[in-house]
Amino acid sequence: MRTATPGIERIFSWSSIDSKSRVVILVSLLLICTIPQSTGQETITGWGEVESWTDNDLNAAVIHGTNVWVFGDFGTVRYSEDNGATWHNHSALGNADLIAADSLDDSMAVLSADGIIHMMFGLDADWEKIDSGQSGINGIAVTGEQSVVIVGDKGAIWQYTDETWWNRTTTFNENLHDVAFNGDQDGLAVGDAGTILATNDGGATWDYRAAPDADSSIVSVSYFNPYRMFAVSDSGQILYSTSPGGFEWQLREIESMDYETTLATTLSSIEVVSSSRILFAGPDGYLGLSLDQGLNVERNILPAGVNTSFNDHAMFDYVVGIVVGDSGVILFTDRAGENEDIGFEIPDYNNFGEFVEYADDMLLAGFIATVKIVVFGILLGFTIGVILAMLKTAPTSFKNVLERYSTNQIRGLGAYCSVIGLWLLYTGVSRFPELQLEGLEYIFTPVGDPRGFAMFALGLAIVAISIQFILADKKLSGPLFKVRPLNSLATVYTDFFRNTPLIVQFMFIHFGLRLGMRIQQLMEGTFGDPGIDGIDYFFYGDRTFLSAIFTLGLNSGAYQCETIRGAISAIPSGQMEAGRSIGLTYLGTMRLVILPQAIRICIPPIGNEMVNLVLNSSLAMVIGYSELSRQGKLMIATTFQIFSAWGLVMISYFVVTWTLALILRRLEDTTRIPGLGISGGS
């Protein structure tokens, strides 16, 4: 008498909760377990200030060989031989301000405000002076030994090569602020009014590129590789181009700024250090880092007491380098300036909260991955199951097919086929290595060439069949004509899939047949590059995903086939006769009369197969598909929390199978035929 006793028992009685709510409860439990715990956490700067021995503003920094050089006002020059940790004095290069610098291979060039270029050709060589005779020059790029390109106000572009200055100024006379080359041929120059100019012949000719914003003053550009070009404007915009030659430019909609197109700060320099990492610098102590090509930009924390304007970066690789700024500031980093979280240095995964904090993303990814292959696997498996079951029950024998032809036609067909068969036999045998029948191992010699052997076997079969065709009598009474070819095909298929281990099927299909790869290539050929996200990626971005779906579907289809076939044969034969007697075709009756009834009958056993499919999907880990079990293993690899990891994985599987079972039960209820069958209900 549960209802008579009030209190806690009644409230928490599991059996009194209806099944829909039970799912909700279990799913929420899973979610609660995986919600990140809030934790005390502190962040410190990734930059350290180093002594530069000067108070002059430093304007440019450049890597030259293993050294790094900085240049500043009044000809100030400093260099470091240990990646920027300690600095040495160098005699001043003239007394004008040094405003920009660049290097390529062993050559380095520094631009001073009075139009003089100081150059060093070769490591540890002497400085040479070249006078450009120009004023108002803002940017410089080295394009080879003894050659540079400089840009300046009113669109000025000058190229120095063959010991001569060439005026390359174009008709676009906005002030140019920066120039950058990728190698010695491809270059970009940027400036006011959104000006972007590009060259592909080392700076001799320049073409205009449409700017995404004609009002921005582009102050710095980086030509990382032919697919990655970035620039920043003084109003904090990030521009990028991924088209070779920089033909199309776009403004980055910055995710971390709510998809605004500006960082809401002034920028002066951009440094691209890898295909995804970008460093930004600007006045007012702005340093920023993006790990994803500018989608998200995090502002760097600065060392205490530093609040200067930053002018230029020089990075050795994507982690080690310096940034220079006004008042002689040089900051050094060996972690790309990234803010460092402290407090989680050695996470205590024994604490369930911290374990979950680490593992929840992995678990969720695994959960989604499993659901993905399960859903598609079920659809594919069921389709294959229905088709196979129909093939297996098809009454079509060779006799049915051939009846309408005359005996002579059949004999002719036999003769034709026997020619094909003999040709296959001949070609197959000729592919065999010379038989040296000495010992047991040579018995298997023919298998040495699988294609030859396959041709041999196929040829033998075709010859055997065509002999019966040739010998056919009027009534087609030979044993061959009773054979039901569709049925045989389906039987071979199901026998094969039901008599080999699923784990081997996974490996054979993925690594042996390379089915996933082939499908992916086919899809790429039809629909193009899948990219890294979006619907294309979902469907064919991941080979293991494709292989997993097909393995699960093909395997499950073989099992479901038998179940569905059983259900079809449970339908009284009179139903087929009734369908045919009103003029429906065999397939029409199957589709409209037999299958609708048969599938209703086999929902419970098919449900079992589908649950099996979910559980079997865990084997997809052997081909490297990151479903739940594999994620569980990965979780353990870093956390060593075996109990919690496998526990969460198990609950996740339970949620999937249980929801599936529930859906099937609901389906069974809603499709029940009134007045038919004793089913009692769920």
Next chain:
Amino acid sequence: MPEIVLSIRDLHKMYAGGVHAVRGVSFDVHEGESVAIIGSSGSGKSTVLRCINRLIEPTDGVIELRGEQINTPSADVNRVRSRIGMVFQSFELFAHLKVVDNVTLGLRHVRGMSKDEAEKVALEVLGRVDMLERVDAYPGNLSGGQKQRVAIARALAMMPEVILFDEPTSALDPELIGSVLQTIRGLADEGMTMVIVTHEINFARDVADRIVYLDHGQVAEEGPSSIINDPKTERLQKFLSSMHEDEVPEAIEKELVDGNTGYGYVPDGKGAGPRVR
């Protein structure tokens, strides 16, 4: 003489097991005529009927529908079947479809009618068999007699040139037989061309224009319905008298009328009785 709708010439059927079930049966069915096939169990009545709409292939012989041979590999079997209606002993309604959908299925998928058109036709024929109240019921919830009337409606809806009945009442309780026979009689009166295999001798005599008596796979006697009262051959005489012996004794009949049923099923030698689920 009206046109010959169906003509059977020297029909033979040898089953796979070696049973020579039909041995040279010939008869004609004329436009608007109802022919009753009678004969003892196992005499090949069902076999003849099933050969006619090619549910089984005859071993030999010619079957013509309006002068056109239909038992050749080149004849379009689906078209032939849609011109010949068939009513089965065990109803064979489509269990997953409502009454009205049972009737519209063929109209929509064979005749290519739209859903609305098909439903109009279906309601009309369901009216003719007096099943209008139960159009939305599922077959599982109908009585045997109602099921058989729906099956007749399903055959009728296709507007067949001839309807074949294979013992339409032998799976029914005695008190349900009446309504089905009434329906068939109505069709006969409307001039429907029909071939009826039946054990109801009285019904055959009252409704059929002609009787074909089969014995051991051969036509032993053929003639107008009067031959039942006045059989020419000894074999038919014997058959008819055995039928009278078979008639339900009065005591049991009383029980049946009182409602203790379950007797109305006559085995047909194939074991295809009413299915109890």
